[in-house]
Amino acid sequence: MLRSFTHSHASLLNSTLSFSRRTIIFRAGYTTGINKDNVKNELESPEELARKSQLTSQPIDYSNNAPVNPKKKRPLLSDSKYESQAYQLPKWKEALGEMVIRIFNLDMDKVRAGPIAGSYYYALCKEQGLQFENEPLSETAKFFYEDLKLPRTFSQWFQITVLHEWILFVRMRAMPFKYGKNYQQKLVDRTFSDIELRLFEEMNVNSGRIADQYLKDFNSQLRGAVFAYDEGFYTDDATLAGAIWRNLFGGRKNIDVVHLEAMVRYVRSQLYVLSKLSDREFALGKFKFVPPDEVVYKLSPSQEAVMKKAVIEKYEAMDRNPDILPSEKSKLSYKN
Amino acid sequence: MSSTAVREAAVQLVKTLQKFPQERIKHLVSFRDSQLERFKPIAGLETTGTDSTKKPTLSDIKDIINRTSGPLGLQKDLLKKVQEALPQEQFTAQTIEEQNKSLNNIMSNKYKTYYDVGNKLYEPQGNPLYYKRLLDEIEGKTKETFFTALRTVVFGK
Numbered sequence: 001m002l003r004s005f006t007h008s009h010a011s012l013l014n015s016t017l018s019f020s021r022r023t024i025i026f027r028a029g030y031t032t033g034i035n036k037d038n039v040k041n042e043l044e045s046p047e048e049l050a051r052k053s054q055l056t057s058q059p060i061d062y063s064n065n066a067p068v069n070p071k072k073k074r075p076l077l078s079d080s081k082y083e084s085q086a087y088q089l090p091k092w093k094e095a096l097g098e099m100v101i102r103i104f105n106l107d108m109d110k111v112r113a114g115p116i117a118g119s120y121y122y123a124l125c126k127e128q129g130l131q132f133e134n135e136p137l138s139e140t141a142k143f144f145y146e147d148l149k150l151p152r153t154f155s156q157w158f159q160i161t162v163l164h165e166w167i168l169f170v171r172m173r174a175m176p177f178k179y180g181k182n183y184q185q186k187l188v189d190r191t192f193s194d195i196e197l198r199l200f201e202e203m204n205v206n207s208g209r210i211a212d213q214y215l216k217d218f219n220s221q222l223r224g225a226v227f228a229y230d231e232g233f234y235t236d237d238a239t240l241a242g243a244i245w246r247n248l249f250g251g252r253k254n255i256d257v258v259h260l261e262a263m264v265r266y267v268r269s270q271l272y273v274l275s276k277l278s279d280r281e282f283a284l285g286k287f288k289f290v291p292p293d294e295v296v297y298k299l300s301p302s303q304e305a306v307m308k309k310a311v312i313e314k315y316e317a318m319d320r321n322p323d324i325l326p327s328e329k330s331k332l333s334y335k336n
Numbered sequence: 337m338s339s340t341a342v343r344e345a346a347v348q349l350v351k352t353l354q355k356f357p358q359e360r361i362k363h364l365v366s367f368r369d370s371q372l373e374r375f376k377p378i379a380g381l382e383t384t385g386t387d388s389t390k391k392p393t394l395s396d397i398k399d400i401i402n403r404t405s406g407p408l409g410l411q412k413d414l415l416k417k418v419q420e421a422l423p424q425e426q427f428t429a430q431t432i433e434e435q436n437k438s439l440n441n442i443m444s445n446k447y448k449t450y451y452d453v454g455n456k457l458y459e460p461q462g463n464p465l466y467y468k469r470l471l472d473e474i475e476g477k478t479k480e481t482f483f484t485a486l487r488t489v490v491f492g493k
Contacts, residue, residue: 055431170457177462181492231360231474234458234467238357241442242367251365253374254425261438265447272451298450336456 046266047293050147053258067133068154070202076123077194083119101326108329109179109283116285118186121168122194124289125187129160143292148259150249154203155218158195159248162222164289165191166229167267171274171282179283179332192219221247233271237264262292269296276304280315280334308335345432346379352439360474362396378427463493 044052077083089097101108131141131152150156165187172180172187192215199205199214225247232240244263249255270289273296277287290296299307315334318324353375356368376382441447460466472478480488487493 053431053434054428055434056426170460173462173466174457174460175462177493180460180462227470230467230470234471236357237442237445237448239360240448242359245367246363246365251367251370253370255371257371257435257438257442261441264442268447268451271453271457275453275457296451336461 045293045295046262046269047143047147049265050143050259050262053256055256055258066153066203068131068152068157068202069133070204072201073132074198074201076126077119098326106326108327109332110182112283112330113179113182113186116283117168117172117183118190120285121183121287122165122187122190124287125161125164125168125191126194128164128289129157131157139293140289140291147292148249148263149256154198156250158218158221159225159250161191162225163229163244163248163267165222166226167270167274167289168287169226170230170233170271171277171287175279175283175332183283188222191222229267237268240264240267266292272296272298276307278311278334278336279332280330281311283330283332341429342378342427342432343380345429345436346375346427347381349375349432349436349439350379350381352436352443356439356443362399375432378432466493 075084081087082089100106101111127138128140129144131137131145133152137145144150144156144160145152150160168187169184172183174180175183195218196211196215199211205211205214225243228243228247229240232243241260241264244267245251245255245260248263249260273290274282274287276299281287311334318328350372353368353372356371358368359366458467469478469480473480
């Protein structure tokens with residue numbers, strides 16, 4: 001659905017880092033065989049790990065289970081034509097935009113926070129756990145709702161979204177402060193404006209007061225989750241597992257620890273991929289979450305060097321190009 | 337599956353769980369305690385008289401409520417319900433051993449070590465002291481003063 005956002009380059013990084021057994025990526029010039037030698041311990045994706053568990057306990061049935069069953073679904077991002085896939089900006093508007101950027105010397109890294117963090121990255125996070133009752137689940141949603149046996153509710157979707165947003169926050173903090181903060185802000189703003197609309201239109205909440213209460217509740221959940229995940233990320237896997245258990249799994253008692261381990265693996269592997277992306281690539285939206293059925297292998301130093309070199313060459317050529325459009329300019333580093 | 341095999345596996349799991357690090361700050365529910373409560377009966381160990389069943393003190397409850405500003409009522413009820421509903425679970429020695437193995441993987445920091453992100457993310461360029469300050473505050477090493485808090489509000493870091 002979102003493929004058209006990700007440029008044909010399709011993030012060299014993502015493709016070199018995530019080798020799945022289904023799709024061996026030859027584009028990058030590596031084969032899985034090489035990478036498999038790097039890893040002595042078992043090679044399994046979070047999904048395979050979770051499926052291996054023999055524990056049959058069913059999660060407790062929540063009595064206030066409210067399925068997501070809207071009469072009319074909202075578009076993934078918004079009703080605005082500018083965010084629809086099919087829309088093509090007329091050439092004169094494009095030219096006018098470029099002229100405005102050039103004349104006022106707009107800081108594109110700042111402007112880009114809206115379309116990249118507020119639109120593209122939010123859509124990525126939103127899609128991961130998006131589900132509607134009586135509709136087949138997407139591949140990633142299957143991992144969360146079928147393999148991990150999470151309840152198919154709106155608030156569970158929110159928790160999955162928050163987890164993915166936090167993963168992006170961690171990378172955004174490593175950007176120059178001014179830009180990183182802006183990216184974070186845009187992502188959060190978009191989350192809450194979207195949730196508000198979803199509550200009214202898809203969850204059939206009719207009262208503004210009740211919707212506000214939900215939003216406040218979601219806000220405190222977001223802050224609590226980000227704090228707990230931050231603590232876990234910086235300290236150890238046990239703390240991270242605790243944070244995931246409290247937030248994503250709702251602190252349920254009959255948790256399957258194998259599932260918890262799969263989630264810790266999932267989170268850490270996404271962060272690893274992000275740590276290998278340069279600021280420039282991340283800010284331009286060249287990141288996609290590695291699907292749970294794929295394995296992230298560590299890069300060897302030589303592979304990393306090859307990858308970095310390719311990235312540097314690409315962006316150096318881009319910066320040197322005199323015909324580059326004002327809107328494509330960026331001052332963010334592509335070397336880190 | 338003989339019941340002794342199940343019990344022995346559960347004893348091992350309980351031993352691992354007891355080594356699970358305590359949380360740095362108190363939350364409404366604790367992973368370690370809830371799992372101990374879940375597996376101790378299977379291991380044939382008694383749960384009463386341990387710290388896991390100790391009721392939170394008034395100051396604990398006040399502390400938790402003060403830290404949470406949202407409408408807590410619903411979520412707290414829900415959590416309580418989840419905690420109270422004791423599921424009827426059928427364990428085999430194999431499933432318990434799986435749980436134990438996963439728990440050991442988590443506690444040995446397997447994934448943090450394998451997927452090492454380095455200082456690029458642990459000391460992020462935009463805010464290098466972010467995690468250090470957070471952890472110092474949690475552990476009580478340094479207290480945020482009025483001025484450091486004001487600085488964070490005004491400058492964002």
